[in-house]
Amino acid sequence: MTTNIPPTSIVVEVLGDDNYDDWSACMKSYMLAHDLWDLIDPADHQEVDSKPIDHREGDSKAWRKKNAAALHAIQISCSPRILSRIRSIISAKVAWDTLSNSQQQHSPSHEVQSVESELSQVSGSVSNEMNGPLLTLYKHAHNGDWDATKNYLDQYPNAIRATIEPYGGTALHVAVSAGNLNIVEELVKLMSEKELEIQDNAGNTALFSAATVGITKMAECLVSKNPNLVTLLDEDKTTPLAEACARNHKDMALYLYSVTPVEFLCQDNGNHGSLFLQYAIGAQMLDIAFDFLHRFPYMTTTMDIDVVKSNPLIRLSAMPEIFQSASRLALWQQWIYSCISIEPIATGGDNFCICMPDRSVSGSKNITLQVLSKLCGFAINLLTFLGIKQIYDLKKIHIYSDKILRCMCEYISNLDHEEILEAGIIGAFHAAVKHGMVEFVIEMIKACPHHTYRLGNMFMSSVANRHEKVFSLIYGLETGRALFFPLVDSSSNTVLHQAAKLSPPSQLARISGAALQMQRELQWYKVSFVHSTSLKRKK
Incomplete structure (x- = not known):
């Protein structure tokens, strides 16, 4: 008999330390339905055959197959922490008995008492296991239920700084990852600046998680309470700004770029700045990239030594799609492209700045601004439908890519032979030829x-x-x-x-x-x- 074990249809919730009774009931029903329960409790097995398969031939191929099926069902129905207790066991019955015996040592009353004791400590150290009250806190924060979260924190105030397994983050980390803005705002009000700096097991702060999710208001809430979060990271970790660019969250990247000190991006030989610039170019956030590059041209050849291990020039040489030579426009699109006029981009010594999105208009009480905003949105939607906005955006990308390339080549033209070889410029030149980037080749020959x-x-x-x-x-x-x-x-x-x-x-x-x-x-x-x-x- 072939036994299939769908990993999502055995139990409602994988085994933790507080749900053994429900878990074991589901598992027993499952094994009875798949003719596996006789391996766990032979005395409870009632079949016409007077000799169960494990009694007829204990070392038979059929018995081993059923044992493997039952053991696999148990294993995939356990949480990773519980699975570690039975990982080396090869008998389904022994695994079952082990879990049953360990349950007596992890009863709900024992766990609640242990966690409550830890929560009462002045240091605020809380159990690092996702069980008992902490699991409840996790669920409230994840579900966006502020009333329940507040009631919990009123009972256990120190839990606000607790690290909840398996990720090692606080309730704030959970709320940020789940995208629950209202929970984040309320938790930030209750937390100190130092508590906002708590990192999860991966070394990520709540701000880094917000950059990953891409909800800008979360980042604004966190940074307004603790501006140091934008520069707080473990060694060999990317900045929240670089993460926002890597995740292609444009509004988040614009905001973080406006609050991240350029001194921080330029320190450590420009390692953080180089990585951010490469990600910004890769995500086609060329206005941000150009703003940073024209202020610090030397970032053209600055190597990121930890993550990508490359430099912005090499990254640019691998992106033919942002240059006009790679465009494949129809005749009518070429005509629209030539007719579109884009305001010149400031360069050199001009006071160049990028436009931050204005989020106050939608909530403004000024009726005129609201009407203009609606009309502007309608016009943009119409242009998008006609395909004109895409052509406009494409031309804007081409203009920015040209400005970035010229800025880079101007810096390269002042390097000596050894510096050119060390910076990998020849490799970037070859890559540009391979990708057919005519603009890149022309500027490199000039430089x-x-x-x-x-x-x-x-x-x-x-x-x-x-x-x-x-x-x-x-x-x-x-x-x-x-x-x-x-x-x-x-x-x-x-x-x-x-x-x-x-x-x-x-x-x-x-x-x-x-x-x-x-x-x-x-x-x-x-x-x-x-x-x-x-x-x-x-x-």
Whole structure:
């Protein structure tokens, strides 16, 4: 008989220290229904067959299979902490008996008395096990029930700083992770600045959890009580600002950027600033990235040594989608793109600042502002429906990416040869060629003209990856043509070898139909052959 054990249909709640009676009743019913209970209590097994399977052949394959099924059902119905008690047991009956015996040592009355005793201590140290009253507090905070939470804290005031397992966070951590803003606001009123700095088992403060969730008002509530939270983190941990960017929470990132001291981002050799900048670029929060970069251009090549272990320039070189050369717009979209006018972005010594979202308008009593806000929202929705807003946003991204690239290249142009090699700039150059980023290649050639001797390998890369614009750009450089032939890579392949290989799948996918794809491949080979012959003749 095949026995399936669905992990979510055995018990209502996994076994803890306060629900053994309900758990055991559900487990017994389950095992009876699946013909497994005779393994736990042979005397209670009533079948027509006078010899149960475990009596007929104790070491049989069938018995082992049933024992494994029963043991697995018990294991997946226990909490991780309870499972640790029976992890090494291989008999379902022994596991059952072990849990039954341990229940006598963890009765509800014993647990409540233990937790109440700990809660009464002046230090506020509370049981680190999710049981008894602490489990109740967890549920109230998670469900957003402030009245129940308040009643609990009135009875056990020190529990507000308790760390609740298995995550090791406080009730505030629980409320933040569950997105219960009202509970967070009330708990913050009751907690001291020091209590807001409590970290969970992963080293995260409540502010870091808020950055993960993305509810900006939570962060505002926490920071207004304790501004130091934006810089409080364990070693090798990301900042709340970097976390908001990594999670793509734009409003949260804007707020945290406005309250995070730039001195903190620049300390430790700019490690935190570099990571934040890379995440901001990766999330296409280019207005924030440009604001920070134009104030601290040296962050272009500053390495993050703990998490990503890269720098913003390298990150930018792997994002062709934010540059205009990667756009694939229809004719009507190109026409709209050309007609859209975007206000110039301040640079250099201008007082550049990013716009923070205004959350006061919706709640304003000024009827005029409310009406204008509604009309503005209607206009935005209409533009979104027509696809114009997407084109506007795309053009804005292109403008910002161009500004960021120029800012980076201006800084790079002042570096010496050794600094360029240490910063991985050559690798970023190669990545840009591989991704067909024409704008990046142009600016890099302008910034590092003394490195044009490396263009030979990049020329071959443009052929291998089928980027015709980059191919034409590099080939058009008179100063570099003499270096292009003869060209061989590490496998002794020439440009013609690269042209003879099949295009990358991403390039082939842009052309519909095998016939057109074949035609395109032949064109690449012919062009490479003509240019190679021409270069050889000139040489």
